[in-house]
Amino acid sequence: MEFLLAIVESLASKAAEYTVEPTVRRLGYLFKYKTKFQDLRSKVKELEDATERVQESVDAANRDGREIFDDVQRWLTTASEKISDEAARQLQEDKEKAMKRCFAGFCPDFKSRYQLSKKADKEAIAITELLKQKFDVVSRPFVPKATDIIRPVKEYEAFDSRSKALDEVMEALKNNNVNIIGVHGMGGVGKTTLVTYVARQAEEKRSFDAVVFVRVAQTTDPELIQKQIASQLGLKLDDNQTIDVRAAHLCNRLKKAEKVLIVLDDIWKELEVETIGIPSADQHKGCKILMTSRMPGVLNLMSSQKLIPIDILDEVEAWNLFKKMAGHVTESFDVKTIAEEVAQKCAGLPLAITTVAKALRGKKLAQWKDALEQLNSSEINSEGIGGAVYKAIDTSYTYLETKERKSTFLLCGIMGHGAAIEDLLKYCRGLGLFDSLDTMEKMRNRVVSFVDDLIDSSLLLAGSTPERFGIHDVVRDVAISIASRDCCWLALGEEDVFEEWSNKDTMRNCNLVGKVSELPDGLECPNLTFFSMFGTVEVPANFFNAIQGLRVLEFGRTNFTVLPSSLVCLKTLRTLCLRNCDLEEICILGDLRNLEILDLCGSSITVLPEEIGQLTKLKLLDLKYCRNLQVISPNVLSKLSSLEELYLYDSFDGWEVDGIESPRNNASLAELQPLSRLTTLEVHIPNVKALPKDNLSLERKGRFRVSIGFFIIMV
Numbered sequence: 001m002e003f004l005l006a007i008v009e010s011l012a013s014k015a016a017e018y019t020v021e022p023t024v025r026r027l028g029y030l031f032k033y034k035t036k037f038q039d040l041r042s043k044v045k046e047l048e049d050a051t052e053r054v055q056e057s058v059d060a061a062n063r064d065g066r067e068i069f070d071d072v073q074r075w076l077t078t079a080s081e082k083i084s085d086e087a088a089r090q091l092q093e094d095k096e097k098a099m100k101r102c103f104a105g106f107c108p109d110f111k112s113r114y115q116l117s118k119k120a121d122k123e124a125i126a127i128t129e130l131l132k133q134k135f136d137v138v139s140r141p142f143v144p145k146a147t148d149i150i151r152p153v154k155e156y157e158a159f160d161s162r163s164k165a166l167d168e169v170m171e172a173l174k175n176n177n178v179n180i181i182g183v184h185g186m187g188g189v190g191k192t193t194l195v196t197y198v199a200r201q202a203e204e205k206r207s208f209d210a211v212v213f214v215r216v217a218q219t220t221d222p223e224l225i226q227k228q229i230a231s232q233l234g235l236k237l238d239d240n241q242t243i244d245v246r247a248a249h250l251c252n253r254l255k256k257a258e259k260v261l262i263v264l265d266d267i268w269k270e271l272e273v274e275t276i277g278i279p280s281a282d283q284h285k286g287c288k289i290l291m292t293s294r295m296p297g298v299l300n301l302m303s304s305q306k307l308i309p310i311d312i313l314d315e316v317e318a319w320n321l322f323k324k325m326a327g328h329v330t331e332s333f334d335v336k337t338i339a340e341e342v343a344q345k346c347a348g349l350p351l352a353i354t355t356v357a358k359a360l361r362g363k364k365l366a367q368w369k370d371a372l373e374q375l376n377s378s379e380i381n382s383e384g385i386g387g388a389v390y391k392a393i394d395t396s397y398t399y400l401e402t403k404e405r406k407s408t409f410l411l412c413g414i415m416g417h418g419a420a421i422e423d424l425l426k427y428c429r430g431l432g433l434f435d436s437l438d439t440m441e442k443m444r445n446r447v448v449s450f451v452d453d454l455i456d457s458s459l460l461l462a463g464s465t466p467e468r469f470g471i472h473d474v475v476r477d478v479a480i481s482i483a484s485r486d487c488c489w490l491a492l493g494e495e496d497v498f499e500e501w502s503n504k505d506t507m508r509n510c511n512l513v514g515k516v517s518e519l520p521d522g523l524e525c526p527n528l529t530f531f532s533m534f535g536t537v538e539v540p541a542n543f544f545n546a547i548q549g550l551r552v553l554e555f556g557r558t559n560f561t562v563l564p565s566s567l568v569c570l571k572t573l574r575t576l577c578l579r580n581c582d583l584e585e586i587c588i589l590g591d592l593r594n595l596e597i598l599d600l601c602g603s604s605i606t607v608l609p610e611e612i613g614q615l616t617k618l619k620l621l622d623l624k625y626c627r628n629l630q631v632i633s634p635n636v637l638s639k640l641s642s643l644e645e646l647y648l649y650d651s652f653d654g655w656e657v658d659g660i661e662s663p664r665n666n667a668s669l670a671e672l673q674p675l676s677r678l679t680t681l682e683v684h685i686p687n688v689k690a691l692p693k694d695n696l697s698l699e700r701k702g703r704f705r706v707s708i709g710f711f712i713i714m715v
Helices: 002-031 033-063 070-082 085-098 110-132 160-174 191-205 222-233 243-255 296-301 315-326 333-345 350-360 365-376 387-398 403-415 421-431 440-456 473-487 497-502 504-509 565-569 587-591 610-614
Strands: 180-184 210-217 260-267 287-293 306-309 468-470 489-491 512-516 530-534 552-556 575-579 597-599 620-622 645-647 680-685 703-708 711-714
Touching: 033 070, 033 110, 070 110, 160 180, 160 191, 160 287, 160 306, 180 191, 180 296, 191 210, 191 260, 191 287, 210 222, 222 243, 287 296, 296 306, 315 333, 315 350, 333 350, 333 365, 333 387, 350 365, 350 387, 350 473, 365 387, 387 473, 403 421, 403 440, 403 473, 421 440, 421 530, 421 552, 421 575, 421 597, 440 468, 473 489, 565 587, 587 610
Parallel strands: 180 287, 180 306, 210 260, 260 287, 489 512, 512 530, 530 552, 552 575, 575 597, 597 620, 620 645, 645 680, 680 703
Antiparallel strands: 703 711
C-alpha cells in the first residue's frame, strides 16, 4: 500500500510539473509582462558592463600583439548584437506593443502581450547564459605560422616540366622511409617557388602538425636559424643559454609534434641540423626536412635521401610564360620575332623570363631591339650567377623609368629579405631621392607606389604583410652587383668585410656602405652618404671625422652607451637610426641641426633631453618600444615645429596634467597642440585627466592611434 501511495505522489508531482507550473508561467506572460521587460532591461545592462570589461582585456591584448581566442571573439560578437542600438529600439517597441489595448481601449491585446512577454523572457534567459561565461584569459601570444613567414604564391605555374618534380616531392613526404629531401637547380629556376607551394599545401591541408619555413641563404648562423624555427613553434629560447642547450629545447619541442615539416630554403654550405636542434630520423621518425640548394653536393653532404632536380622550362613553356607576362605586344607583327629572340635569351629560367617580359610590357619596337642588344652583350659579368639571369635582371633594371626608381630598387637590394617599407622611406628621404615632395605622407605614398611597381615587375616579392617586401636571392645578388658597378655602393658581409676595408681606393670613392658587422680602426670616405651597421661594436670617438658628408647613418642592436663625440661633425646628416641600442645619454644629437628623421625605436634611453628641442627640421620622431623612457623634458616637443610624425607606441606615457605642476618635470599633451604639421601620432594616455582642456585635436587629416586607458581611438 505504501508503495502504491509513493507512486501516486510521484505521478501527482509530475502532473503538477507538466500542468500547473507551465500554466503559472504562461499566466505570468500575460499579467507580469512589465516585470519581464524590466528583467530584460536589467540583464542588458549587466551584459553591457560585462562586455566593457571583456573588451578592455581584449584591447590590452591587441596592443601587445596577442591573438584573441575564438570563443572570446564569438562571445563579444553575440553580446554586441544583444546590446546594439537596434536591439534597444526593438525592446522599446515590443514593450509599447505589449501595453496596447484593443476594442476601443476597453480590453488588453492578450495575444500580442503574451507573445512579446514570452519573447522578452526568452531573450533574458539567453543573456543570462551569456553572463555565465567567464574569461580569466582572453588571448595567447602570437605564434607566426609558416604561411605568415613565406610569401604568398599567387598562381603556381603547373608546367609539365615542374609536375614531375612536384609529384616526387609529395611522394617523398608520404614515404615513411624518407626523412630528408633535397631540391636542387640553378638560381632563378624556381626552387623556392616549388617548396613554398609545398609548404602552403601542407599547412592548408593539415597534413603535418607543424610546418616551419626557414630562409638560410649565405649566412648560416645557427642561432638565427634556431630563433626562426622556435618563433614558428611558439617556443621562447633563452639567449643566455648555450647553443647546445637551446638545441636540446628545440629538439624536445619538435618531438612533441607527431608529424612536422621543416623547410630549409637556399642552403649554400653544409649545415649540421642536429646541432641546431632538428631531430634525426632515429630521434623522430615523423620529422621531415625539405631543403633547396643550387649545389647538389651540399645536399648530399647533409644526407639527403632523395635528390630532386628542377630543370629549366622547355621552349614552348618558356614562350607561353613570356607571352603571358609581356602581354599582347608579343603578338604584333613587328615585335613578335624580336620577342621570340628575347625569350630565348632568358634560357628557360622563370625568374629571367618574368623580369624581362614585365620590363618590356607595352614598350615600342626600338626598346625591344635595344633589350635584345643588351642581352646579347658579353660585357656583363655574371659574378657566379647564371649569365642569362644576371643579364635579364640587369636589363629589367635598365628599363626602370626614373633614376629614383633605380635607386629605390638598389636600396631594396641591400635591405634583403622581409624588409620594412617604413625603413626604405627613411633611407630614401635621407638620401634626398624625393626632395621635390614636401611632406612625409607624400613621400610614403611615392615609396609604396615604387615598391608596388617593383613587385609587379618581379624585381621584388610581396612581403608577409603589406608593410614589408621580399626579394629573391638572385635578384638581390644582381642588385648588389649593379650598385657596386654603377654607384660605388658596398653591401658588405661577415666574410669579406676586412678585404673591402683594406682597399683604400675603393673606400675613398665609396658612396654607400650597408649592413656591416665590424669596423676598421680608421675610415677615410669623403664621398660616403650612407652607413649602416649592426651588432656588438666599439665605435672610436673620432670615427666620423673623415666621413662628414653622411646623410644616412644607422646603428642596430649595438651596445655602446655613449655616442662617439665625432658625431657632431655630421652636419649634413638627415636620417639617424639608433634602433635597439643600449644608449644612456643622447644630448649630443641636439647639434645635428639638419636632422629630419630620428629613429630611436627600442633603444634603452630613459630621458629625451631638452637638447632635442633644437632639431627644428625634424619631420619624424620614432620612439616606439622605448620602454625605459620615463622623462620627456618639458617643452621639447612643442619646439619641434616641423614635426609631422610622432610614434610613442608602447613607450613613454608619463604625461603631466598641464597647469598642475609649476614648473613641470615632464612633457604634457598640450605641447602637441602647436605642432600644426603633425599628421601622424601614436600615443598612450593612461589617465584622461592628462588630456588638454580643449582636448587633443584629431580633426586634421592623417593617421592617429591614441589609446586612452583601455580604449583605442583610430582615425
